[in-house]
Amino acid sequence: xxxxxxxxxxxxxxxxxxxxxxxxxxxxxxxxxxxxxxxxxxxxxxxxxxxxxxxxxxxxxxxxxxxxxxxxxxxxxxxxxxxxxxxxxxxxxxxxxxxxxxxxxxxxxxxxx
Amino acid sequence: xxxxxxxxxxxxxxxxxxxxxxxxxxxxxxxxxxxxxxxxxxxxxxxxxxxxxxxxxxxxxxxxxxxxxxxxxxxxxxxxxxxxxxxxxxxxxxxxxxxxxxxxxxxxxxxxx
Numbered sequence: 001x002x003x004x005x006x007x008x009x010x011x012x013x014x015x016x017x018x019x020x021x022x023x024x025x026x027x028x029x030x031x032x033x034x035x036x037x038x039x040x041x042x043x044x045x046x047x048x049x050x051x052x053x054x055x056x057x058x059x060x061x062x063x064x065x066x067x068x069x070x071x072x073x074x075x076x077x078x079x080x081x082x083x084x085x086x087x088x089x090x091x092x093x094x095x096x097x098x099x100x101x102x103x104x105x106x107x108x109x110x111x112x113x
Numbered sequence: 114x115x116x117x118x119x120x121x122x123x124x125x126x127x128x129x130x131x132x133x134x135x136x137x138x139x140x141x142x143x144x145x146x147x148x149x150x151x152x153x154x155x156x157x158x159x160x161x162x163x164x165x166x167x168x169x170x171x172x173x174x175x176x177x178x179x180x181x182x183x184x185x186x187x188x189x190x191x192x193x194x195x196x197x198x199x200x201x202x203x204x205x206x207x208x209x210x211x212x213x214x215x216x217x218x219x220x221x222x223x224x225x226x
Contacts, residue, residue: 004155035217042117042204042217043156088155100172101146101215103155 006089006104013112018076020107022089027070033101034063034074035088043088046074076109084111115139117218119205125224126195134190134221138207145188146206146215147180156204162188163211195225 003025012018024032030051035043049056049063049072056063062075076083086106093100118137126132138145143164148156158172162182173179177195182188192199202222206215 040219042219043206045214045216048214090156100158100161100169101148101156102158103148105153105155 004089004091004102004104006087006107008105009108009110011110011112012079014079014081016079018074018079018083018109018111020074020076020087020089020109022072022074022104024070024072024089024091024102026091026093026102027067031092032063032065032072033088033090033092034061035090035103037086037088037106039085046087079109079111081111081113084109117205117207117216119203119218119221121221122219123222123224125226128197128225129194131191131193132195132223134192134203134205134223136188136190136205136207136218138186138188138205139216141185142207142209142216143185144208144211144213144215145182146208147188147190148204148206149174150202150204150220152201159190159203161211192223195223197225199223200225 005023031048033048034046036046037043047058060077064073086108088106089104090101120135146161147159150156160170160180162168177193180190202220204220206217208215
């Protein structure tokens, strides 16, 4: 099965860095994703990383992947109040479950001014 | 359209009634997915459609749930004899093909009273 775990809450001050962590179980996942969900909105893909990469940087976002420990993290530099949202980690299935994404429960990020 | 469109955005129904939820995917997207998000939970896979292949229905929680898709266009998710535990946000997503970026709609919030 696929089990994706995340801490539920994170609070940071504006301007600080935020680090959201995620662990997953399926070491054969092809892609790992970070989605953002703002109140009353659908999910927005923030970034993704291919399983053969260790790191991906995209402006203020840095994704780190540790395949040995099955650990994924999302770092947001210079966090702003507009970054307050729920962040979901997700992994793809393989083989018969290729079309699925397996999501964590989401981390509620609160940014204080 | 420009994005994935879902209707209605909110639905309140009485226990035991049937409901139909609609999803209009992005034009040209061959893959379409339905997920359920219960309060405080991650997204739970329900079903996906990929082109003319048989849909993967293995995530549907009971035989009260069914979904259809006509070609590569609109999909409807039907819940028969609704129960209170069916209350959730139902999210639809589409992608160009399996395992490519999935774009989510804003969801239908279903409340069974």
